[in-house]
Amino acid sequence: MKHLVIANWKMNPGSIEEALKLAKAEDISQAVIAPSTLHFLQVGKSLRRATLAAQDIDPITDPSGPYTGSVSAGMIKRAGARYVIIGHSERRTRLEESDERIAKKVEAAFLSGLTPILCVGEPLTVREKGYLAVREYIASQLATGLEYLQGKAGKIIIAYEPIWAISTNGAHGTDDPEGAGETIQYIKAFLSESMKQWAQFKVLGIYGGSINAQNVMPFMKERSIDGFLVGGASLKPKEFSKIVEICNQ
Numbered sequence: 001m002k003h004l005v006i007a008n009w010k011m012n013p014g015s016i017e018e019a020l021k022l023a024k025a026e027d028i029s030q031a032v033i034a035p036s037t038l039h040f041l042q043v044g045k046s047l048r049r050a051t052l053a054a055q056d057i058d059p060i061t062d063p064s065g066p067y068t069g070s071v072s073a074g075m076i077k078r079a080g081a082r083y084v085i086i087g088h089s090e091r092r093t094r095l096e097e098s099d100e101r102i103a104k105k106v107e108a109a110f111l112s113g114l115t116p117i118l119c120v121g122e123p124l125t126v127r128e129k130g131y132l133a134v135r136e137y138i139a140s141q142l143a144t145g146l147e148y149l150q151g152k153a154g155k156i157i158i159a160y161e162p163i164w165a166i167s168t169n170g171a172h173g174t175d176d177p178e179g180a181g182e183t184i185q186y187i188k189a190f191l192s193e194s195m196k197q198w199a200q201f202k203v204l205g206i207y208g209g210s211i212n213a214q215n216v217m218p219f220m221k222e223r224s225i226d227g228f229l230v231g232g233a234s235l236k237p238k239e240f241s242k243i244v245e246i247c248n249q
């Protein structure tokens with residue numbers, strides 16, 4: 001089965017020249033590339049095969065208007081993106097993004113025709129309390145993040161990224177594939193149960209947390225995992241291309 005592989009470049013590389021070079025090296029038809037907001041348009045225009053995604057949007061449903069410094073979801077969609085990452089743990093913690101703001105971004109993405117990739121995942125302190133605590137934490141992020149999808153139907157992607165497993169957090173190691181698979185299975189079950197009265201969504205579950213060409217295989221074999229959000233390894237074209245190749249065998 002083919003898996004979705006999304007390159008989350010974060011605030012990298014530092015210049016448009018480097019970003020265009022990286023885009024050229026990773027322009028593979030099965031890949032999705034999320035460049036920084038500044039490089040988004042030029043990188044998007046340069047892609048021939050890969051799909052474009054945005055790393056964030058503002059929580060604005062108006063297509064245009066008096067919002068100094070903002071970019072609407074509609075603008076991002078018209079510029080060629082299919083997906084947008086929302087609620088990444090780096091934004092939740094370092095940029096103090098609230099659940100309410102995240103929920104509004106999910107709604108804005110959805111209304112503009114972008115597929116939201118809502119990131120959820122627990123910090124180490126929660127993980128240390130055990131799986132029940134992890135599930136409770138994630139259920140709360142899902143319930144608040146998807147609050148404004150009431151009465152709607154479509155597709156959403158949930159990226160499960162345990163914060164302690166993200167490489168740039170000095171990762172304490174990846175999750176074990178089975179554990180990650182079970183958590184994503186739980187996410188899907190939770191959403192199908194909790195949303196069935198008020199919304200109809202096809203839910204894809206992807207995993208992110210220090211995925212690389214060496215460790216991706218056992219995660220890929222987990223039936224509930226539909227793809228990967230790749231950070232650090234997506235800045236290395238050979239590594240990233242290998243991950244895409246493995247995920248499309």
Ligand code: PGA
Nearest residue numbers: 166167209210230231232
């Ligand atoms: P990582 O990042 O692959 O470097 O762990 C994943 C992410 O933060 O999306």
